[in-house]
Amino acid sequence: MGASPYYPDRVYIDKKALDFPLTERILGHLDGLPREIVPSPRRKQAILKAIRSSEDPVGEGKRILYLTVQRGRFVKPCPCTPRVIGCGYFIINLNLQCPLDCTYCILQHYLAEPWLTVFVNLEDLWHELDGFLEKHHRRAIRIGTGELGDSLALDHLTGLSAELISYFRGKANVCFELKTKTAGIGDLPAVQRPGNIVVSWSLNAGKIAGEEERGAPPVIERLQAARAVVKKGYRVGFHFDPLVRFPGWEREYEEVVRKLFQVIPASSIVWLSLGALRFPPALKKIIQARFPATKIIYDEFILGRDGKLRYFRPLRLELLRSVAGFVKKWGGKEIPLYLCMEGKEIWRDGLAWKPRGKRAVENTLSPRLWGQDKS
Amino acid sequence: MKNIFEPKQLNLHELDLEDTRFRISEFFSSDRLALSIKKIGLLYPLLVTLRKGRFVLVSGWKRLSACLKLGISRAPALILDEPDDLKAFLFGLYENLAGREFPLLEKAEIVARLDAFGMAGSKIMKDILPLLQIPPTAFYLDSFLSISRLDPIAKKAIAAKNLPFPIARMLAEFQTEDLEKIIPLLLPLGQNKQREVLEDLLEISKRKNIFPRHILETPGIRAVLQCSKWPPVQKSERVRLALRRERFPHLTAWEESFQSALRELGWPKGISLEPAPYFETDDMEASFRFKGEKEFQARLRQLLDVSSRQEFQKIFARPRLTTKGREKA
Numbered sequence: 001m002g003a004s005p006y007y008p009d010r011v012y013i014d015k016k017a018l019d020f021p022l023t024e025r026i027l028g029h030l031d032g033l034p035r036e037i038v039p040s041p042r043r044k045q046a047i048l049k050a051i052r053s054s055e056d057p058v059g060e061g062k063r064i065l066y067l068t069v070q071r072g073r074f075v076k077p078c079p080c081t082p083r084v085i086g087c088g089y090f091i092i093n094l095n096l097q098c099p100l101d102c103t104y105c106i107l108q109h110y111l112a113e114p115w116l117t118v119f120v121n122l123e124d125l126w127h128e129l130d131g132f133l134e135k136h137h138r139r140a141i142r143i144g145t146g147e148l149g150d151s152l153a154l155d156h157l158t159g160l161s162a163e164l165i166s167y168f169r170g171k172a173n174v175c176f177e178l179k180t181k182t183a184g185i186g187d188l189p190a191v192q193r194p195g196n197i198v199v200s201w202s203l204n205a206g207k208i209a210g211e212e213e214r215g216a217p218p219v220i221e222r223l224q225a226a227r228a229v230v231k232k233g234y235r236v237g238f239h240f241d242p243l244v245r246f247p248g249w250e251r252e253y254e255e256v257v258r259k260l261f262q263v264i265p266a267s268s269i270v271w272l273s274l275g276a277l278r279f280p281p282a283l284k285k286i287i288q289a290r291f292p293a294t295k296i297i298y299d300e301f302i303l304g305r306d307g308k309l310r311y312f313r314p315l316r317l318e319l320l321r322s323v324a325g326f327v328k329k330w331g332g333k334e335i336p337l338y339l340c341m342e343g344k345e346i347w348r349d350g351l352a353w354k355p356r357g358k359r360a361v362e363n364t365l366s367p368r369l370w371g372q373d374k375s
Numbered sequence: 376m377k378n379i380f381e382p383k384q385l386n387l388h389e390l391d392l393e394d395t396r397f398r399i400s401e402f403f404s405s406d407r408l409a410l411s412i413k414k415i416g417l418l419y420p421l422l423v424t425l426r427k428g429r430f431v432l433v434s435g436w437k438r439l440s441a442c443l444k445l446g447i448s449r450a451p452a453l454i455l456d457e458p459d460d461l462k463a464f465l466f467g468l469y470e471n472l473a474g475r476e477f478p479l480l481e482k483a484e485i486v487a488r489l490d491a492f493g494m495a496g497s498k499i500m501k502d503i504l505p506l507l508q509i510p511p512t513a514f515y516l517d518s519f520l521s522i523s524r525l526d527p528i529a530k531k532a533i534a535a536k537n538l539p540f541p542i543a544r545m546l547a548e549f550q551t552e553d554l555e556k557i558i559p560l561l562l563p564l565g566q567n568k569q570r571e572v573l574e575d576l577l578e579i580s581k582r583k584n585i586f587p588r589h590i591l592e593t594p595g596i597r598a599v600l601q602c603s604k605w606p607p608v609q610k611s612e613r614v615r616l617a618l619r620r621e622r623f624p625h626l627t628a629w630e631e632s633f634q635s636a637l638r639e640l641g642w643p644k645g646i647s648l649e650p651a652p653y654f655e656t657d658d659m660e661a662s663f664r665f666k667g668e669k670e671f672q673a674r675l676r677q678l679l680d681v682s683s684r685q686e687f688q689k690i691f692a693r694p695r696l697t698t699k700g701r702e703k704a
Binding site: 053295298299300302303304305312313314315318343344345 | 497513578581582584622623624625626629652653654655656657693695696
C-alpha cells in the first residue's frame, strides 16, 4: 500500500453497528466503496470462511474493513507474556488488525479474524473507561490503543485519536499513548500542555524498516512525523521493537538512534522501549509462507520459557545492551528505558536495573511524565 | 450401461501394465500374499476397466504382483464399465477402504490422483481426508500432495522405515540432489534425531542461502562421512552433532563450556546438575536419589566439597561473544 493512507477494498457492517455515529463517519469517507450489511452471525462466518480459504487469508483480510460493536470489554491489561517482568500497561481494543504488513507481526497469528475491525460503540467505551479510571483512581495508569492495531493507521477514516485525546486530557493519573508506525498525524489536534498524552513510534534499523515493514513509511518519515507532533505540543515515545540481528546491525541501529536524537529533542521523549525479535513457532510457519524471502527468522533462536522462539540469551542481551548504549550515548542517561517481555536476568544485565515487578517499572515510567506537567 | 461389474477370468497378458493411472501402491512386498494365493487361490478378484481397447488395472496391484510372481496367467477380475477416471478411481478407493488401512505413501498417492483427476481441493478436504484419517485442512492437503511428488529415493526410505508424516513432510522440502545425500545419513537414526537433522539442515540452508547438499560437503562433515572406521550409525550421529553446532554455535559453546567445567571440577557421579533450559535464567538444578540418612548426608558432603573448590566458580562462567560473531549475525 506504500505509505499512503489506507483504504479498504470492501466494507462489511455488522447490522448492530448501523446506527452509530462512528459508522456514519467512517462510511462517509468510503463513499462508493462496495459495502454489505452483515445481518447475522451466520453470514459473518460465511464471509470469514471465504477470506480464510483464500491463498493468503492475512493479506486478504487487510483489504477488508469490518465495523461492529464491542460486546466484551474494551480495556484489558496488556497480555505481555508469562514469566517476564511486565510494565503494567493497559490496552484499549478499539480496532483490531493493521493495514501495514510487517513480516514479524504477531497479529498474523494472534487474532482469530483476519479482517480489520473497528468497534463503533464509543459511548460504551467512554462509560467503561469512566468506571475503569474511577476504580484505579489512586494508581498511575498507562494505557494505549496500539497493541492489537496501529493507533493512527485508520485515523483518517475514524478520527478517533482526537476523541481519545479529548477524553484523556486532564485525567491526572493517566497517561494515554497512541502508538504507530505511520506518518499519518494530520488528524492529531494541536494541543497546549498535552501532559498526559504521548504519541509514540515504532522504529527500526533502515534495512529492517525497508525490507520487513511493508506499507510503513521509512524511518526518517516517522521521525519527521514525530518532530511535527512535538511541534504540535505533544511529548513522544519510541519503541525499538523488534530489534533484529543481521549483518551490520550495530552500525545500522546506532545510525537510527543517532538520527532520532538529531531530529527529536531528548527532553520531549518520555520513554523508550526495547524488545528483541520473538515469535511463537506457529507464526514462523505463517512468515515462511507469506514472506519466503525473509531471513530474519533463521538465526540462533531457542524456545523461551514463554513458548516463543527468542534469540539465545547472550545474543539477545548483546542486541538490547548495545541499543541501550546507543541511546545513552546519543540521547543521554535521563530517558527512561524499559524492556518488553524480558526476564529479570536480561533487565539486570541489559539495563543494569533489577525492577522488583511491573509496578516498579510503571512507577519509573510515569513520574517523569507527570513531573513535567503539573500546571 | 454404467458401473456394471462383469466378472471374468482375465488373461493377465490382456492388462496394459504400463498404464498406472489408478495405481496407489508402489513400495510393497507381495511375498505373503503370494503364499496365500498359492495355498488357497485368489479370493478377491482384480478390478479392471477398459481404456482405448485395453484393460487397465483399477485396484489390485499387490494381488497382480503376487500372481505374476507365482506365474499365474489367468485371474478372476471384475470389469468396471466406467469411462470417467475419477469415478473409476473412487470405485477402487472405496473397495480398498473397506478392507485395509492405507500407509502414508498410499494416502499421498490417493490425494494426488484425486487432484489429477480433477476433484476440487475443497472436496478432497471435506470428503476424502477424513476417510483417510487425515485432518481436513489445506495444510494437510498441500503436505500430502508434496509427499506424493517426492523423489523415489525418499519414498523408498519412507516405506522401508515407516517414517511418520512430520518427517515425510520435511523431506518434501528438499530437492532430489539433497535427498540423495541426506537419506543414507538419516536412515540409521531414530525418528527424533532424523527430525532434528532435517530441521537443522533446513535452517542452516536458509540462514546461509546454500543448498543442504553443500552443507554436507563442508570439510568437517565430509571427513566424517568418508571415514571408514565408523559404522553408519556413528557417522550419522557425528554429522547430527556437527549440524547442531552449526545451527546453534553459541548455545553449543555454552553447553560445552558447562560440561567442561563439571569435568574439571570432578563433579560427583550420582548427582545431576542442570542449568535452566537454554540457559534462559541463572537458575540451576542439582538433584540426586538416596536411600537413607547416611546416603543423603554423604551426598550433601560431596556437594559441600565441590562447592568449596576454586574451580566451582567456573560452572557459572560463560564464553563471551566475539565481535566477529556479531558481524556474522
